[in-house]
Amino acid sequence: MTQQGVRWTSEQVLALAPDEASRKAGSRLGTAGPWSESGCDDAGAVWGLCKGSGSKPYRTVIDTSGPGYKCSCPSRKFPCKHAIGLLLLWSTDEQPMPGKAPDWAERWLKGRRSRKSDQSSPDHEIKPVDEHAARRRAEKRADRITTGATELEQRLADLLSGGLAAAERAGYGLWEETAARMVDAQAPGLAARVRELGTIPSAGPGWPTRLLEECALLHLLDRAWLGREGLPDALAATVRSRVGAPMAPQGPAIRDTWQILAQYDTADAKLTTRRIWLYGEKSGRSALILDFGAAGRAPEIALPVGQTVDADLTPYRGQLRAALGERYTTPSEPDAPPPGVTATEAVERYGRALLNDPWLDAYPVTLAGVIPTPPNSNETNWQLTDTKEELALPITQNAAARPALWKLMALSEGAPTTIFGECGHRGFTPLAAWPEDTKKLVPLT
Template identity: 40%
Template sequence: MEQVVGLAPDPASAKAGQGLARSAKWTGTGATERAVWGLCQGSGKQPYQTAVDLSGPAYKCSCPSRKFPCKHALGLMLLWSKGEVLPGEEPEWVRTWVDQRAERAERPERKPGEVADPIAAQERAARRADRVSSGLAELAGWLDDQVRQGFGGFDQRAYSELSRLAARMVDAQAPGVAGAVRRAAGAIGRGHDWPGELLEELSLIHLIVAAHARLADLPPSLADTVQARIGWTTDTARVLADGEKVEDDWLMLGRIIEPDERLTVRRVWLRGATTGRLGLILTFAAAGRPLDPLPARPGEYVPGALSFYPGALPLRALLTQSAPRLPAPRPAGLTVRQALASYVESLAADPWNERWPLVLRDVRPSRHGEGWALTDSDGDGLELLPGWDPMKLLAVSAGDPITVAGEWNRAGFRPMTCWHDDRPVIL
């Protein structure tokens, strides 16, 4: 019974399952060497059909619960563990389910990244490639028209045109380009220099369209980057099997969580203690659902291997942790000038790179116009992201120089973690 309770997804399910572990709650129960089953009356007219495959264990129940095992499966197993479920002959619905599971278990296991039907997969990829090419050709024509017409009066027709283009890119199965078009729309009317920002966004879109047109001529790593920016994905199994692997103690520089109505995204930035390599771990969860636990706290080492996704600037990776987290000293950092130079180098490899992790040494929070900046001993400053509250940084610094790890993009610097001594402070 202790083993059954230990399978419960949460204490509430365990308690509810114990309440159902009574013979009066069940009809049509039975057990064989491979399965236990029964019918439990719920609030509806028809009782819930509940079965447990003992080889897993695996659970099947007609109730609407999304928990596995549900309270009915827990109650049935507790009843069985007390010896109150007698042997019987499997009914058809139980036998079919268990047989199907056994059949799937006997199928040869596919290798990581291997697809069930390679020919069908190639045909699907070819059809998508045609859609992408057609959509990007239409986008290229639209961009040429804007060069000829100029941006005079564009703000009046921008919303409808860019919304149509973003929808067209979704239809063309190029979600990455659709996102870039939406970012271009967001630049319109934002400040006095919005035409310059719009031109910058459209230039990057034009660059991805032009790169796709000569994809076969690009170096393989850059071609992978172009494909990824368009929206093609790489299976995690293939990354783990074939991706570049780097072993190190990975310092967690910090994490950023961005929730919206549909999806929560978490970015975790890592830096190798020995290799100095940078890595990005992306985690996603549907709105309202919890994210996976972090492997460590910011400012700690995570021993393990990073398997990097392909690209000209390999950043995104999958972490395979090999040992428990470790304490880490305050990391070495860069001056503001050195930090910006590293960002420029990243753009040389990947012009579409939107974010870059930086560790700044000996910087102080200071006023910068209507906002704030981090200023180093040379007097160079890095502007903080507009709207970011600097009060915690000011409290840690108290006027002294500190080390700050953060994420830089064209809008500004977003601090994640800071150190006044060797103790990290999560921002």
């Protein structure tokens, strides 16, 4: 059993999987057949041996209070299919049975818990920071970013003076070369936005308008960086974050019971980014946890969607982003979804957020009393119709291609539904929903 005496549900376990392939592979291992010597304890540990293709079974151990995972398999995904399968087996309340961890599992658990104890100890030694050296490094990097931003301004000016049609003729190579220059300038945020520009000319009808909009936002970011000394502190912090300058969370930490509303990954050739949306039941704050995995590895932080966790979060200045700190309990069921708002209020919240971050693509919102509606012959997008205001929010086109929208239709059954998602200038992206009959969160990602 966990510390609350409740095992996770299968939905909570599958929400931890890094991708759909891991969910399917883990589900096949969620039965007693491939497992031996499995067990669990009251401290939240689960362990077992899983039969694989080799002569030796894979050793899998999990600390559900983290959660943290360890498996002897060669998978680079985190958690791997064996960890997912073992947790699914554990979620049945039948196996594994409570017991004492074997030596190989106990060693990992002891080391993990010892590290957590040392870090939380008041006697934990903190190495002194050479503030002068750190300041010099920051100044040197800022100078390189300034050089990159100045060069980028010139390239944008050349593009506009030559006409947007030149961007289509030049192809993606022009943008990739410019992005590489921004990487050299230690401005990964600028590099990412430049790469995004390179994909627009092939996006279909209307691309010149969108390219001009994105160029304007990039120009605004360049000018904001070059004039950052005259900006308010919060906006200057946002600009530093947007260009990719190193940022650290700034306390004090906020302890709350955080609802885990959504978790999803996006990936490119070099990096996998995991986004986890949380809502504080006492503070009423929304928070975004970002974690990254390089070279095909899944990010390490994974939280069970639909549950709550009593934990510390330390915010980044001027951002919704926060760093996950100490967790005091294992996940548990929330009492109710976050308070919902109308479609008008959702758009207003996004508009207010743009005052502090003009480059914000979307803002987390819980909508109450909306009905998902498929497009008719005169429309191209799905919509979320607000039953109180008789207004509709378009669902983003990338989301419209997801089979999850039909799942959302089935959950709502044509009735008003509470839906959490991201509201932005391209529409609303639904990430989770609460059917009226159960009020239990159902992930849509």
